[in-house]
Amino acid sequence: MNKDSLFEMIQLKNVTQLYWDLSVAELYEQAIKRHEALLSASGSLVFHTGQYKGRTPKDKFIVKDQQTTEQVDWGKINQPFDPLSYKRLKSKVLSYLQDRDLFIQRCYACSNPNHRINLWILSERPIYSLFSRNLFIVEKDPEKRKYLLPDFILIHAPGFRADPETDKTQSGAFIILNFDEKMILIGGTGYAGEIKKAVFTVLNFLLPQKGVFPMHCSANFGKDPQDSAIFFGLSGTGKTTLSIDSTRYLIGDDEHGWDDSGVFNVEGGCYAKVIRISKEGEPEIYQAALRFGTILENVIINPQTREIDFNDDSLTENTRAAFPIEYIPNASGQLAGGHPKNIIMLCCDAFGVLPPVAKLNPEQALYYFLLGYTAKIAGTETGIQEPTAVFSPCFGSPFLPLPPKAYARMFKEKIEKHKPNVWLLNTGWTGGPYGIGKRIALETSRRLVRAILSGELAKADFIQEEYFHFSIPQSSPDVPTEILHPSKSWKDLSQYEKTARELQALFEQNYHTLSLT
Ligand SMILES: Nc1ncnc2c1ncn2[C@@H]1O[C@H](COP(=O)(O)OP(=O)(O)O)[C@@H](O)[C@H]1O
Numbered sequence: 001m002n003k004d005s006l007f008e009m010i011q012l013k014n015v016t017q018l019y020w021d022l023s024v025a026e027l028y029e030q031a032i033k034r035h036e037a038l039l040s041a042s043g044s045l046v047f048h049t050g051q052y053k054g055r056t057p058k059d060k061f062i063v064k065d066q067q068t069t070e071q072v073d074w075g076k077i078n079q080p081f082d083p084l085s086y087k088r089l090k091s092k093v094l095s096y097l098q099d100r101d102l103f104i105q106r107c108y109a110c111s112n113p114n115h116r117i118n119l120w121i122l123s124e125r126p127i128y129s130l131f132s133r134n135l136f137i138v139e140k141d142p143e144k145r146k147y148l149l150p151d152f153i154l155i156h157a158p159g160f161r162a163d164p165e166t167d168k169t170q171s172g173a174f175i176i177l178n179f180d181e182k183m184i185l186i187g188g189t190g191y192a193g194e195i196k197k198a199v200f201t202v203l204n205f206l207l208p209q210k211g212v213f214p215m216h217c218s219a220n221f222g223k224d225p226q227d228s229a230i231f232f233g234l235s236g237t238g239k240t241t242l243s244i245d246s247t248r249y250l251i252g253d254d255e256h257g258w259d260d261s262g263v264f265n266v267e268g269g270c271y272a273k274v275i276r277i278s279k280e281g282e283p284e285i286y287q288a289a290l291r292f293g294t295i296l297e298n299v300i301i302n303p304q305t306r307e308i309d310f311n312d313d314s315l316t317e318n319t320r321a322a323f324p325i326e327y328i329p330n331a332s333g334q335l336a337g338g339h340p341k342n343i344i345m346l347c348c349d350a351f352g353v354l355p356p357v358a359k360l361n362p363e364q365a366l367y368y369f370l371l372g373y374t375a376k377i378a379g380t381e382t383g384i385q386e387p388t389a390v391f392s393p394c395f396g397s398p399f400l401p402l403p404p405k406a407y408a409r410m411f412k413e414k415i416e417k418h419k420p421n422v423w424l425l426n427t428g429w430t431g432g433p434y435g436i437g438k439r440i441a442l443e444t445s446r447r448l449v450r451a452i453l454s455g456e457l458a459k460a461d462f463i464q465e466e467y468f469h470f471s472i473p474q475s476s477p478d479v480p481t482e483i484l485h486p487s488k489s490w491k492d493l494s495q496y497e498k499t500a501r502e503l504q505a506l507f508e509q510n511y512h513t514l515s516l517t
């Protein structure tokens with residue numbers, strides 16, 4: 001593909017210079033030269049995203065074409081965009097890109113060759129070219145890379161702002177997926193996570209068409225690549241942190257597919273939260289975050305010494321490190337593993353009602369998969385901070401174009417066929433709700449995960465919990481038994497019973513609002 005055919009394909013005109021597949025060092029130079037980023041004392045590259053420091057689901061749209069009209073679960077999450085407005089906005093973005101430099105990375109998503117999707121990521125800024133290089137999979141052979149034709153093109157113009165009135169967007173920012181044209185248009189937002197999650201959303205539409213189950217989960221395996229485990233969970237529940245473990249080999253930290261041969265990573269890199277990260281708690285991520293090639297997003301850096309301060313949350317809690325998966329010492333190298341023997345559903349329960357670990361029967365597994373529960377701490381406003389329950393069906397509703405039942409059906413088929421053990425793991429509060437109890441120590445969650453994955457925990461004695469009816473182990477290696485059951489860890493038993501009943505009612509209410517027929 002040469003410059004002219006690219007221009008013809010996406011009607012791009014008068015770009016000053018096109019930079020194809022720049023290397024890490026070249027992208028560093030470009031980003032620094034343009035004052036987009038600062039070199040840290042340890043070698044990573046720090047950049048700040050401006051107004052947007054997290055995803056904005058209300059700015060995301062899917063263009064209504066024949067295929068999407070019929071198949072997409074339209075509503076609050078999947079918002080339609082009309083093809084004519086898309087055409088107009090796209091030409092505005094393309095005129096904005098005139099007389100600018102443009103950085104292109106040719107890479108792909110899905111490590112399984114049968115499901116590979118080639119991507120061209122075009123950005124006006126070199127830092128996002130480096131992000132794409134780090135997060136997606138890069139063809140090692142430069143000759144092959146040169147001839148990589150795109151299945152999807154992503155045009156990224158963070159400096160362009162839409163006018164909601166004329167452009168039919170919700171704000172100056174937009175993430176628009178066009179399946180007919182096989183294009184993704186992102187503008188007005190500098191949060192790098194939008195790039196990877198937009199591609200994931202595309203795959204959540206395309207993979208099911210081939211009978212592949214796409215999952216918002218992390219994955220790793222033990223000594224045997226067939227002994228794989230997956231960890232479902234909403235943002236902040238521990239997918240990245242708990243799947244990166246010195247006793248296991250990492251397949252991936254966020255997005256996977258499951259087909260007849262097992263699980264495979266969609267990506268080739270990690271996007272780890274680094275707020276208050278410690279060398280002791282998360283040694284693998286900590287060292288990766290400091291390395292040459294890693295991008296640190298919205299992390300604070302000393303303007304003179306160029307030392308990084310991971311404790312500084314003055315820009316956001318959502319500070320991130322983006323690096324290739326090889327930066328994790330025990331990355332598996334093959335980005336794939338067998339059919340999961342264990343499935344762990346993570347939640348961060350700020351009500352402190354769910355036990356640190358519970359075993360689920362297949363029916364309960366399907367119920368919790370559809371529910372997609374976690375609970376967060378409400379914004380830091382003055383006064384009391386009440387935990388708020390979040391329900392995100394299939395642990396990823398912002399990324400799922402199809403109705404939840406489409407993914408639930410695949411989940412059910414997979415667990416019926418491969419019969420994994422399914423567990424619920426609360427990485428949130430214990431001994432009481434937020435404000436009274438405390439967050440379960442990362443080390444405790446790690447021990448529980450190791451006991452699950454070694455097969456040890458399945459051998460424990462279990463008791464059935466009275467509100468939720470799942471099975472709680474009576475003991476687990478190296479974990480104090482009294483923390484395993486909330487009715488024992490809470491000081492105020494009647495308060496526990498009241499909160500448990502309330503949460504149970506919330507679960508039922510939410511489950512019934514899902515249309516599953
Ligand atoms: N018990 C725990 N289990 C897992 N993570 C914990 C725990 N306690 C605190 N954390 C912190 O919570 C965050 C979990 O985030 P992360 O692993 O990035 O979630 P995800 O990948 O699901 O978005 C990390 O910053 C981690 O240090």
Ligand SMILES: C=C(OP(=O)(O)O)C(=O)O
Pocket residue numbers: 054055193194197234235236239240254271
């Ligand atoms: C990148 C994201 O995913 P996660 O927090 O699950 O790692 C995100 O939600 O923006």
Ligand SMILES: [Mn+2]
Pocket residue numbers: 239240253254271272273
């Ligand atoms: Mn993550």
